[in-house]
Amino acid sequence: MTSLTYDRYCDEILAQTDELRALLKGADLAARVPTCPDWSLRELALHVGGAHRWVGEIVRSRATEDIPAGKVPGAEGPDDDDSAALDAWLAEGTAGAVAALREAGPGTEVWAWGWERRTDFWVRRMTHETVVHRADAALAAGTVFEVAPEVAADTIDEWLRIVAFSQAGGDPEAAGLCGGGRSLHLHATDAPGAEWLIEFGEDRFTWRRAHERATVALRGSLTDVMLVFNRRLDPGSDRVEVLGDAELLDFWLERSSFG
Numbered sequence: 001m002t003s004l005t006y007d008r009y010c011d012e013i014l015a016q017t018d019e020l021r022a023l024l025k026g027a028d029l030a031a032r033v034p035t036c037p038d039w040s041l042r043e044l045a046l047h048v049g050g051a052h053r054w055v056g057e058i059v060r061s062r063a064t065e066d067i068p069a070g071k072v073p074g075a076e077g078p079d080d081d082d083s084a085a086l087d088a089w090l091a092e093g094t095a096g097a098v099a100a101l102r103e104a105g106p107g108t109e110v111w112a113w114g115w116e117r118r119t120d121f122w123v124r125r126m127t128h129e130t131v132v133h134r135a136d137a138a139l140a141a142g143t144v145f146e147v148a149p150e151v152a153a154d155t156i157d158e159w160l161r162i163v164a165f166s167q168a169g170g171d172p173e174a175a176g177l178c179g180g181g182r183s184l185h186l187h188a189t190d191a192p193g194a195e196w197l198i199e200f201g202e203d204r205f206t207w208r209r210a211h212e213r214a215t216v217a218l219r220g221s222l223t224d225v226m227l228v229f230n231r232r233l234d235p236g237s238d239r240v241e242v243l244g245d246a247e248l249l250d251f252w253l254e255r256s257s258f259g
Contacts (some may be wrong), residue, residue, distance in 0.1 A: 003154055006106040009123040010098050012151060013052070017094040018129040020048065021087050029083060033140040035232050041140055042086065046077045048133050050089045055122045056097030059104050065110045065258045098125065115165050128155045135232050145223065151154075152194045152226040156186065156196060159230060160207050163256045167204055173255040177205045182248055185214035186229065188222035198252070215243035231257070 004012070053075045057067055069075050072095065078085035101123050104110070108119040115121070120198040131147055132155065138145035147155075167174035173219060179200045188194035209232035218225055220240035227233035228240055232254055234243055241250055 003124070003157065004127070004150060006120065006123055007102075009055055009127045010102055012092055012127045013098050013101075013123070013130055014094060016089060016127065016134050018057035020130065020134045021090055022047070023141055023143065023255070026092075027137075027141050029081070029086070031140055032062065033136050035136045035139055039187065041137060042081065044133055044136055045086055045090060045141075047178070049077060049093045050075045051129055052090075052097040052126060053093040055126055056093065056100045058110055058112075059097070059108070059119055059122060060100040062104075062108070065111050066113070067111075073125040075095065075255075080218070098195050115161065124154075124158055127151070128158050130204075131155055132209070132230050135209070135227060136238060137166050147223055147226075149188075152222045153188075153191065154259070155226050156229055158197070159256075162254065164205070164207075173257060176255050177252065178203050181244075183212075183216075184248060185212065186220045186225050187217055188225050189219055191222040194222050194225075214244065215240065216246060216248045218242055218249060228253075240253070 024041060024045055025198045027041055029040060029045070031041050033039045033044050033141060034090055040046065050069065053118060054067065054069060054072050057063070061067070074089070078089045084248045094165070101119055104119045105118050109116055109117055110119055110122070112121045114125070131151060163174055177200065180202050182200040184198040186196040186198070193209070195209060195211050196207055197212050198205055198207045199216060218228060218235065218240060220228070224237070224239045228235050233239065235246070235253065237250055
């Protein structure tokens with residue numbers, strides 16, 4: 001499994017947002033989101049929609065530096081709590097962001113906080129930002145969360161890249177993800193080839209696609225492995241299996257975050 005094409009990412013941003021919108025329709029927007037406990041469902045939707053509009057503005061203006069959220073038109077969301085207004089705002093912002101990404105195309109230079117300052121970074125980042133927060137909404141609503149295997153696998157690949165970038169940048173939590181002789185194996189039981197080996201070196205970690213014995217292994221469906229790895233499903237869930245040193249998996253999960 002490899003990264004998706006630029007066009008596929010654009011399609012996924014739209015499709016994932018449509019599924020999020022469907023979840024929100026008829027839901028109690030004041031309900032708390034267990035995996036993002038500081039947010040209600042409405043606040044989660046505002047976060048996703050605001051991110052889409054922010055990225056859309058960065059790409060549309062070919063920004064060479066960060067754009068404060070306060071300078072992004074409409075990023076604060078609708079003026080009232082009306083669910084229909086929220087839905088329309090989400091749809092409009094996502095469509096605008098994807099239109100900007102498609103018009104710019106791959107390889108276009110723009111500001112980004114990550115390892116490459118190009119539209120390629122943002123189209124991938126917004127795909128998985130939307131996937132993971134759709135999972136948050138599904139968990140809050142008590143509905144089943146499903147995602148295409150190639151998207152779930154790429155979510156894991158991108159998350160590993162983010163954590164490695166954080167470690168290289170001196171993030172104090174990610175900096176601790178080291179120590180030779182230990183390893184973590186992710187094994188999706190329903191998707192051939194969807195396996196990752198994370199090895200802890202003396203000062204950093206590395207990863208590769210491999211099927212090898214490790215200090216600890218996380219096994220389950222690809223979607224559930226992705227959810228655990230993104231800290232959206234408890235590793236003690238009966239939906240996954242942890243073999244070996246469970247404390248090492250906990251150690252990884254505690255230190256792998258945006259900070």
